[in-house]
Amino acid sequence: MVSYPDDPSHPPPRALNLRPVRAPSSIASSVSTSARRHHHRHASGRSHSGGGGGGGGASTAVTTATARLANEFPCFHLTGDVEVVVSSGRKEMRYVLHRLILAQCSGFFEAGMSEEWSRVREGGSGSGAEARRWRYELDWGNGDEDVPMLVQKPSPSIFGAAEPTTRPPPLRPKPPPPSSSGGFFRNMANITSLNLGNREPEEQDDPADDVLRTYDNLFRVFYNYPPNLSTANIADAYVECKSLLHAADMYDALSVIGPRVDHHLLRFQSRLWKQIAKYPPSYLKLAYLARSRAIFSEALIHVVGQWPAALPQLRNQVPQRVLDLIEDKVFELDDTKARVEAKLWRITLTTSRGERVSPANAWLDWLMISLWRQWFAENTTPPPVGILKSPNAGGVNSRRAPAPGVLNTGLVFRKIGVGGPAYLNHDAVKRFLKLTPEAYSRDNLRRAERRLEEIKNMARDAVQPLMRNFLELEIRGAVEQGGGLGYLTCTRVEEGDWPWEE
Structure with a gap:
């Protein structure tokens, strides 16, 4: 290396042609020996030529x-x-x-x-x-x-x-x-x-x-x-x-060139992390060639969070072991999400006597649980596709039902992790209670908001495994506002995960 x-x-030279090369130790002695022999041979020739002292010294200096x-x-x-x-x-x-x-x-x-x-x-x-x-x-x-x-x-x-x-x-x-x-x-x-x-x-x-x-x-x-x-x-x-x-x-020189490229790109610091966030598949391929752990880890977290969006750019472009690593990390992330979602669906409230709330013993509290679950379901599952056809189906004026959009589940979990007014704020609760005029009052609104805040706190604790950010890119400020990246960045790249070390 x-x-x-x-x-x-080893400070860099001021001018390229004024810097002696630092040859490896294996050839340093042979190079210096050759140079000394060359100098001695020319020096001997000058001494036997009978040149004057002053002129010979100047000639020797110029030649050297x-x-x-x-x-x-x-x-x-x-x-x-x-x-x-x-x-x-x-x-x-x-x-x-x-x-x-x-x-x-x-x-x-x-x-x-x-x-x-x-x-x-x-x-x-x-x-x-x-x-x-x-x-x-x-x-x-x-x-x-x-x-x-x-x-x-x-x-x-x-x-x-x-x-x-x-x-x-x-x-x-x-x-x-x-x-x-x-x-x-x-x-x-x-x-x-x-x-x-x-x-x-x-x-x-x-x-x-x-x-x-x-x-x-x-x-x-x-x-x-x-x-x-x-x-x-x-x-x-x-x-x-x-x-x-x-x-x-x-x-066949990646072991020498890779560290130099890694060293150069890391000098960009925050600009590099922002660029990786824009083009994670491209930097993943580059990092694999350079054997750069920092760049590879950063790009991999983005790729896993957005998977399979990057698959077309990586298929037949990286070794299969890289794709296997991505799929393993995606499986781990999906498994974590499944465990978190199971906890979220089981969230409930209890009465002062320790009983689980129901329409019979705490109707207003049960309404808040229903409101929270409805919001979570709408934001984490695709909408149903209509099965009824229009009367002129197949005709020139027929319209195809729009395809369901891609759900931004990462952003949903981030909102839950932030809690507070990031979702289901005061206005949303007020509109919900007004749907039942006999239930709407200032006291009921305040009680409903307190009980909903209890649900949000339990949900925030449940999603903590998904809130960890292993990126070098700073996204904390955006997350606190309920925004930021629309995918999860909790993928951890550990020792033994580097595909070039297998």
């Missing part, structure tokens, strides 16, 4: 500074052994990197530059991968359905003799993700084009530039540099992070 460049203990600047990201000319060229036809980005770092961060490069694959290419007579030089170029394919991919190309002259073009298979093949039907970068370009739709024509970028930026961010993270991702617009950051994660998935 690589460390974050913006960690306080040039060598230092020429051996940093993105081109390590002195120690790099892998050349990567990413070109869109209009722009070209060139990197000279290290095989050991690429193999450490990416299973794709580890397999493609392994000794096993080297022997296969050389017919078993090669000296192994350690003595080789490598070159990769971005191949855009032949059509819209082809996914742009880095392929091995003949080595450039500065690296030695040319080698045949080849695209090695991974040593650890893995099935493609469910959504990889081809043309990923083409799809990302389309998304970016939509995201830039409100900009002026001269401000819009070439979609191919987004591909180049994705590869640049990929290699920057490999070398512990912060990726160039939007820090001002979370919608732009989402698109850029999604593109970077899919590229990392293609090159």
